[in-house]
Structure formats: structure tokens, C-alpha cells
Amino acid sequence: MQKTITLRTDKKNGLYDITAQVNDLIKASNVRTGIASVYARGSTAAIMIQENWDQSVQNDVITLLNRIVPSGIWEHDHQDNNGDAHLKSGLIGASETIPIIDYRPGLSTWQNIFFCEFDGPREKREITVTIIADE
Amino acid sequence: MQKTITLRTDKKNGLYDITAQVNDLIKASNVRTGIASVYARGSTAAIMIQENWDQSVQNDVITLLNRIVPSGIWEHDHQDNNGDAHLKSGLIGASETIPIIDYRPGLSTWQNIFFCEFDGPREKREITVTIIADE
Amino acid sequence: MQKTITLRTDKKNGLYDITAQVNDLIKASNVRTGIASVYARGSTAAIMIQENWDQSVQNDVITLLNRIVPSGIWEHDHQDNNGDAHLKSGLIGASETIPIIDYRPGLSTWQNIFFCEFDGPREKREITVTIIADE
Numbered sequence: 001m002q003k004t005i006t007l008r009t010d011k012k013n014g015l016y017d018i019t020a021q022v023n024d025l026i027k028a029s030n031v032r033t034g035i036a037s038v039y040a041r042g043s044t045a046a047i048m049i050q051e052n053w054d055q056s057v058q059n060d061v062i063t064l065l066n067r068i069v070p071s072g073i074w075e076h077d078h079q080d081n082n083g084d085a086h087l088k089s090g091l092i093g094a095s096e097t098i099p100i101i102d103y104r105p106g107l108s109t110w111q112n113i114f115f116c117e118f119d120g121p122r123e124k125r126e127i128t129v130t131i132i133a134d135e
Numbered sequence: 136m137q138k139t140i141t142l143r144t145d146k147k148n149g150l151y152d153i154t155a156q157v158n159d160l161i162k163a164s165n166v167r168t169g170i171a172s173v174y175a176r177g178s179t180a181a182i183m184i185q186e187n188w189d190q191s192v193q194n195d196v197i198t199l200l201n202r203i204v205p206s207g208i209w210e211h212d213h214q215d216n217n218g219d220a221h222l223k224s225g226l227i228g229a230s231e232t233i234p235i236i237d238y239r240p241g242l243s244t245w246q247n248i249f250f251c252e253f254d255g256p257r258e259k260r261e262i263t264v265t266i267i268a269d270e
Numbered sequence: 271m272q273k274t275i276t277l278r279t280d281k282k283n284g285l286y287d288i289t290a291q292v293n294d295l296i297k298a299s300n301v302r303t304g305i306a307s308v309y310a311r312g313s314t315a316a317i318m319i320q321e322n323w324d325q326s327v328q329n330d331v332i333t334l335l336n337r338i339v340p341s342g343i344w345e346h347d348h349q350d351n352n353g354d355a356h357l358k359s360g361l362i363g364a365s366e367t368i369p370i371i372d373y374r375p376g377l378s379t380w381q382n383i384f385f386c387e388f389d390g391p392r393e394k395r396e397i398t399v400t401i402i403a404d405e
Contacts, residue, residue, distance in 0.1 A: 001404060002303050002304075002369060002371070002404055004371075037305050037367045037369065039367065039368060039369050039376065041376065041377070041378040041381065042378050042380075042381070043319065043320055043321040043327075043378065043380045043381045068334075068338060069334060074326075074330040074333070075326040075327075075329050075330050075333075076321075076326040076327045076330050078326070079323065079324065079326060083326070083327070083330050086320060086321055086327045086330070087327075087330055087331065087334050089319075089320070090318045090319070090320050090331055090362070091334075091361070091362070093318075093319070093362075093363055093366065094319040094366060094368075094381070095319075095366050095367045095368065097367050126378070128369040128371065128376050130303070130304065130305050130369045130370075130404055131404065132304070132305065132402055132404050
């Protein structure tokens with residue numbers, strides 16, 4: 001089963017929890033054991049597995065990436081002024097593959113699935129989830 | 136086939152080679168061609184493909200991550216005092232997908248599969264390996 | 271279907287666009303819906319999804335990684351003098367998994383698939399692409 005989730009983002013940089021949507025797709029697939037491949041369709045975005053106890057880790061991710069990848073100093077900024085967004089995207093990566101264990105995403109207690117926006121706000125972001133059964 | 140490997144870690148930060156365990160699972164699956172998805176179940180851990188000629192690269196990985204992600208300066212530290220561990224985990228990523236070539240992991244000569252601990256020691260860490268055949 | 275792409279690299283650090291080759295393999299597989307797992311067989315290399323409008327983002331990726339991972343200061347340099355190459359490889363990661371949507375790689379308009387060389391030039395680099403159908 002394959003489905004594309006859409007998302008509106010309201011910040012320049014931000015993490016958006018998509019665990020519930022991925023959970024629903026896995027439930028709908030009726031796959032007991034397998035994998036769910038989660039892919040961010042956008043070269044200024046990414047997928048990260050991260051804690052969602054409160055907002056703090058999400059804020060820290062943005063703080064860290066802004067430290068590592070300052071804005072305004074890149075060759076690509078002469079084109080689009082979003083060189084930092086592409087670099088953050090490349091560093092975190094477009095895809096994560098999550099095991100499906102007993103009809104559910106095999107996340108640990110504190111793991112959630114996040115879409116990372118690095119060049120928002122955007123009206124429509126797309127995340128494609130492909131579920132493969134291990135029969 | 137899906138199996139969860141367990142691991143005891145004895146350091147705060149450390150890389151643990153799990154290539155032999157993944158190798159055994161692939162052998163047991165009798166899958167000739169396909170993929171093995173390796174997933175770290177823990178938001179202060181990660182999976183990295185890296186050289187294991189000696190301990191040096193593993194030490195360098197820890198040194199690098201401590202440089203990039205200093206400890207004690209994060210918003211999340213007010214909760215758990217392990218903000219840096221979550222950030223290292225998000226940067227490296229929870230999953231890697233390795234090809235299965237002729238009944239074996241398709242690693243190059245120097246590639247090994249490592250579990251990365253960023254908030255140890257822990258009695259029990261879990262890594263889920265899902266093997267999917269390409270029939 | 272599984273196939274290994276080979277590549278000659280001509281720089282110490284460089285990004286090489288392999289989208290066309292992956293595209294051709296997906297077409298040849300005749301898989302309508304599924305995933306393509308792209309894996310760099312080399313512990314001084316990586317796979318990155320990134321923009322390819324012009325050379326600028328590719329140059330910026332190298333500039334960024336050289337800033338984050340300076341050369342010549344690592345324990346592993348006493349062995350091989352390529353400690354930085356291993357660390358860049360571990361940071362970016364050996365694998366990306368791309369959805370196959372309607373017989374094509376499910377990339378967004380600006381996303382391309384790159385092999386990242388961090389210890390070139392090399393006569394022969396190998397990237398294994400495994401295509402799994404979601405039937």
C-alpha cells in the first residue's frame with residue numbers, strides 16, 4: 001500500500017509530528033509484519049525520528065541545525081536564498097524506514113515520526129508512505 | 136522475516152558492531168536477494184554504517200558528535216539532561232537499509248553495521264531487523 | 271530486481287547525480303508501486319537526495335561538510351589519513367529509500383539522487399539499487 005500524506009506548514013523551520021497519520025495508514029494496510037518507508041518529497045525538507053514528550057527536543061533540533069548551518073553564506077543563496085534549507089535537508093535525510101510489528105509502527109515509547117520543514121511556510125508538503133509486507 | 140536484536144551498552148557514548156547478528160539473521164531467512172532494514176528502537180540511539188578496521192573511526196565518530204552537539208546547553212536538558220543524546224540520534228538517524236546480495240549483507244570490504252548509543256549505559260537496547268525478499 | 275551501478279569519480283569530494291541510472295532501473299523493473307533502496311558500497315561515500323538545478327547546492331554540501339568535519343585531526347588519520355571521509359560518510363548515511371510511484375521514482379520537482387564521494391578519485395564505486403514491489 002502506498003499513500004501520500006499532505007501537510008500545511010506555518011513556520012520557516014519546524015518539526016511536524018506525522019506519527020498518527022502513519023499509524024492510520026499501517027492500520028488500514030492490514031500488514032502484520034513488514035516495513036513502512038516514509039519519504040519527504042521536497043529538497044528543503046526531511047524525515048526525523050525523534051522524541052515528542054514536549055516541544056523542547058523539536059526546538060533544540062532547529063537550534064542545532066541553525067548553529068551547524070548558518071543562513072546567508074552559501075553559493076546557492078544567489079539563486080534562491082535558501083541554501084541553508086537544502087543543506088539541513090541533506091544532513092537529516094529524506095527517508096526513514098520503520099518496522100511494522102504486529103500491525104503497528106515498531107517505535108519505542110518515546111519515538112515519534114516528524115516531517116522537518118526548513119523552508120516554510122508552505123501550503124502543501126507531501127510525504128509518501130509505502131508499506132511493504134514481509135510475507 | 137523480522138527479529139529484534141537486544142544489546143547491553145556499557146558507555147555513555149559508544150558504537151557497537153552488530154554486523155555478525157544481522158549476518159546471522161540474513162542467513163537464517165534464506166533470502167537470496169532483497170533488503171534488510173535495520174532500525175534502532177530508541178530516540179537516543181541510531182544506526183550507522185562505518186569502518187571497523189580498528190577502534191579509531193568509532194572513537195572519531197564520538198569525538199565529532201561531541202564537537203557538533205555539546206552537552207548541557209539544550210532546552211530539553213531541563214527535562215532529562217540528555218538533550219545532546221536526542222540531537223545526535225536525530226542527526227545520524229534511526230534506520231539504514233542494506234541490500235542482501237547472494238544470501239549475504241551487501242556491505243563493502245570495510246563497511247560494518249553499528250548501533251550507536253548516545254545515552255548509556257543501558258541494560259537493554261533493541262534493534263529490529265526486517266528482511267524483505269525481492270522475488 | 272537488484273542491480274549494482276558502477277561509477278568513476280574524479281574529485282576528492284564531490285556529488286555525482288545518479289538519478290538517470292536509478293530511473294532506468296525502475297523502468298526496467300516494470301514495478302508500478304513500491305520502493306527503490308539505494309545503497310553506497312563504501313565507508314567513505316554516501317547517498318544524498320538533493321537539488322540539481324545547478325552546481326551551487328552540490329558545492330555548498332562539500333563546503334558545509336568541510337566546515338563540520340575538518341581534515342587531519344582524527345585518530346583514524348594515523349591509519350589511512352582519511353578520517354574526515356569516514357565521518358562525512360557516517361553523517362550523511364549509506365542508504366536512502368525512494369518510493370516508486372506509477373513506474374517512476376517518486377521524487378519532487380527538484381529532488382535528485384546523488385552519490386557522495388568523500389575520498390576520491392576512485393576508479394570504481396558501487397551503488398546497489400534494490401527494487402521491491404508493493405503488490
